[in-house]
Amino acid sequence: MLCFPNAKINIGLNIVEKRTDGFHNIETVFYPISLCDALEIIPANKTSLTISGIELSDQAHDNLVIKAFNMVKVDFDLPELSIFLHKNIPLGAGLGGGSSDAAAMIRLLNKTFALGLGDDQMENYAAKLGSDCAFFIRNVPAYATQRGEILAPVELDLAAYLFVVIKPPVHISTREAYGSIIPKKQNVSVNELIKHPIETWKNTIVNDFESVMFSKYPKLNDIKTMLYNKGALYAAMSGSGSAIFGIFPSGDIPKIDLPDCFVWIHQPPQN
Numbered sequence: 001m002l003c004f005p006n007a008k009i010n011i012g013l014n015i016v017e018k019r020t021d022g023f024h025n026i027e028t029v030f031y032p033i034s035l036c037d038a039l040e041i042i043p044a045n046k047t048s049l050t051i052s053g054i055e056l057s058d059q060a061h062d063n064l065v066i067k068a069f070n071m072v073k074v075d076f077d078l079p080e081l082s083i084f085l086h087k088n089i090p091l092g093a094g095l096g097g098g099s100s101d102a103a104a105m106i107r108l109l110n111k112t113f114a115l116g117l118g119d120d121q122m123e124n125y126a127a128k129l130g131s132d133c134a135f136f137i138r139n140v141p142a143y144a145t146q147r148g149e150i151l152a153p154v155e156l157d158l159a160a161y162l163f164v165v166i167k168p169p170v171h172i173s174t175r176e177a178y179g180s181i182i183p184k185k186q187n188v189s190v191n192e193l194i195k196h197p198i199e200t201w202k203n204t205i206v207n208d209f210e211s212v213m214f215s216k217y218p219k220l221n222d223i224k225t226m227l228y229n230k231g232a233l234y235a236a237m238s239g240s241g242s243a244i245f246g247i248f249p250s251g252d253i254p255k256i257d258l259p260d261c262f263v264w265i266h267q268p269p270q271n
């Protein structure tokens with residue numbers, strides 16, 4: 001069976017406080033976008049993982065799809081699998097690609113082998129693999145708190161807008177990014193701010209990683225400014241970066257001339 005694990009962007013991200021387990025409590029809005037990988041599983045005599053597309057430096061056993069498979073296999077009698085993963089979502093981008101692959105594996109196993117798991121149970125498995133992994137089980141816009149695994153659906157429909165995602169050749173480690181932040185709770189939650197028109201977000205919604213990462217890598221701020229200059233209604237860094245996204249009115253596709261960057265543009269279907 002084949003599926004297409006998609007990426008997410010963070011609309012606002014407040015790093016509220018450091019926890020005693022080393023993680024941080026955050027608040028953010030996750031929004032799914034259609035930039036995706038491809039994942040296929042076929043029952044086999046011996047489990048193997050074949051990866052194509054963007055190169056991953058890790059050993060196969062470190063891959064989150066294998067971790068997800070081994071975790072579910074502890075509780076269910078599953079056959080060995082040939083697993084095919086085509087990577088298209090950039091790494092070290094804050095787009096949650098690895099987490100999405102892992103969640104997709106849990107959903108694929110549940111469906112293919114009729115395990116009978118509900119969304120809550122799948123989210124519990126997913127949350128063990130990564131803080132933003134649980135989001136990809138339901139994969140609907142959500143307000144996330146605590147480590148990012150406590151989710152409440154939000155009414156947010158951006159289907160009418162054009163999306164641009166730019167990932168420059170800067171790899172940001174999520175762990176190091178969290179390590180460089182001084183947490184501070186914002187006065188108004190992102191959940192409230194997104195209820196106002198998108199035109200207001202530029203002046204109200206903040207990703208706490210931006211100031212630190214923009215001083216370290218000024219090119220990221222240049223990309224954000226460029227997106228606003230080209231007409232973005234809202235532009236920001238996703239998660240801990242380094243991907244920068246812009247949300248535009250649909251219509252003319254902005255010309256982005258950045259040959260050293262990964263550039264993805266999604267135009268909504270035209271009537």
Ligand SMILES: C[C@](O)(CO)[C@H](O)COP(=O)(O)OP(=O)(O)OC[C@H]1O[C@@H](n2ccc(N)nc2=O)[C@H](O)[C@@H]1O
Nearest residue numbers: 022023024094130131132133147148174175178239240
């Ligand atoms: C930056 C975000 O993408 C925003 O959505 C996520 O918080 C990252 O989630 P993720 O990639 O699933 O991260 P994990 O694999 O759980 O954690 C990687 C590392 O990031 C740090 N980490 C992550 C999430 C969190 N709420 N607090 C943290 O301090 C921890 O040092 C952890 O060891």
Ligand SMILES: Nc1ncnc2c1ncn2[C@@H]1O[C@H](COP(=O)(O)OP(=O)(O)OP(=O)(O)O)[C@@H](O)[C@H]1O
Nearest residue numbers: 063064091092093094095096097098099101174239
């Ligand atoms: N299936 C996978 N796809 C991508 N990365 C994976 C996968 N499995 C393990 N990894 C490891 O996870 C690291 C982070 O990758 P991923 O794309 O999930 O993170 P990210 O872009 O930092 O997004 P986020 O911080 O939002 O989760 C990679 O550098 C790689 O070492």
